[in-house]
Amino acid sequence: MLLSANDILLFLGFAALTALSLWMILRPLRGAMALPERAEGESEIALYRDQLDEVARDLERGVIGEKEAQAARIEVSRRLIAADEARIAAERSKGVDDPRWRKVAAISLVLFVPLCAIALYLMAGSPGLPGQPIAARLNVPAEELPVEGLIARVERRLKENPQDIEGWESIAPAYLMLGRYDDAARAWTRAMLVDGVTAARLAARAEARVLANNGTVSAGARDDLEKAVALDAGEPRAQFLLGMAELEAGDREAALARWKALVAGAPEDAQWVPAIRARIAAAEGRIEIAPEDEPLIRGMMEGLAARLEDEPNDLEGWLRLIHAYKVLAEDEQARSALATARATFGQDADALARLDEAEAALDK
Structure with a gap:
């Protein structure tokens, strides 16, 4: 489905508003994560202040002299200033949250985002489009x-x-x-x-079960198929799927016999006949030729046969001719061409070996 320019603009606008909302929501949380560091800096400052107080008490009790007290104050004060500067720098770099920022974020989320969403919808959406309940949408011409x-x-x-x-x-x-x-x-x-129950309905349910089982005829599907042919022996879908079950079980001859009988008894205008013939050809290891393609193939084959009469030493040509006869299911002509080729290459062991392979292919 192609999107219009308005659709794209609306999508980008809502995406930007969503991103902005998330940023506003997560920023205070990010500031909250910095609170432990802030608390740690303040505790260090409090420690140095306590040390200054301790120096003052020691001086009052006479534990230390004025010079020692002055030196201690200078050192502690230096550390206190450094700690306070570090705290301020950390607050600036970490973006510590404050109440004013929270108010701005809350007002923006409550007012700015909805207003922007409404403006975008009015500009690029379809506010005048009437509602379409599912019932109304289904009540249209089929x-x-x-x-x-x-x-x-x-x-x-x-x-x-x-x-x-x-x-x-x-x-x-x-x-x-x-x-x-x-x-x-x-x-x-x-x-x-x-x-x-009818044969057609049983066959249709079996077909659905076979497809649900990745093309394998399950026990339930086979039961439906057998009941279907018991009601109507000519039910084509049932006979075809039973042939598939026989082929899966390794009984190729039974499947071929079933399918050939089905084709032989089919009406002349049956649309499913070409599909059955293609299955028969695949099971027999040959190619099913469409009626419109047969004249072209036969013409090429006859031309090849005529050339081999003039050039009989072309082994590849004989092999192609034998295979072409097999494709057209003309076994007699294929074996005749094989015999002629054998006579031609009677003294060539390699050629005879390849012709033996071609003969074995004819028997499959």
Whole structure:
């Protein structure tokens, strides 16, 4: 979302006011931290004053003479002056708090900061914009709402009428789209409680559970899938996910057989068929070619085959041709090209070893 110049100005103004407020609040605390040092300086001064009094008492009792008393007074006075100067310097450098500063800080916080905030809002904000409660914001045409808004609207409707089957069947796919897989599974459960169990609903709940489990078919999801195909053997989502479970279990042939049967029985206009074919190709270790790309690939392959008739000693060309036939699932032509290549390189052990690798790839 792009910010306007007013938005940026408003943000910077509030940030500056926040910083100023914090500084005013923390400065007295900083001064309070200096109090122990201040108390220490004053105690030293009091000590020297006590020493001056002690010198005077000693002189009165005759313990010391006038000269000794005078010398002691000079020395103690020198230390007293030095201690007092050090105290004053410390107060200036540490910024010791005083009542006047506290009053200024309090008045500024109470008056200046709110007034500045109001001025900034009046200048860069939208004080004339009417309030928009959540209910009012949701009561707009559906095409004007984001997905989250649509979900909030349906959730509100379902809270008022939990028997609304259309609501449950519309919110479950929306949850799925937003990655809220557990919510999607719960929504399908509510739909089945309201309107009964169907193969499509079981398959949809299983899909949500699989996605919530990082793409792994859990025991609960598999149970849903088996119940779904028991109700409708042609349910495509259930058959596809059961094939995924078989593939995860290491039974690749069972998964391929299930998917190929699903594709063979699919309607001509089924939009999910290309995705299943791509899965089949991936499980078989080959590339699924889009119908619009096949003429180009076949033309390149036929050109390569024609060139190899004139230049049969090109081993890399034979290997590319064999692989191209495999990609197009033309195993008979691939093996024919392999046999021709073997005959051509019958005396080259290295070439025959690479052709053996190509044959092993055909058997996978």
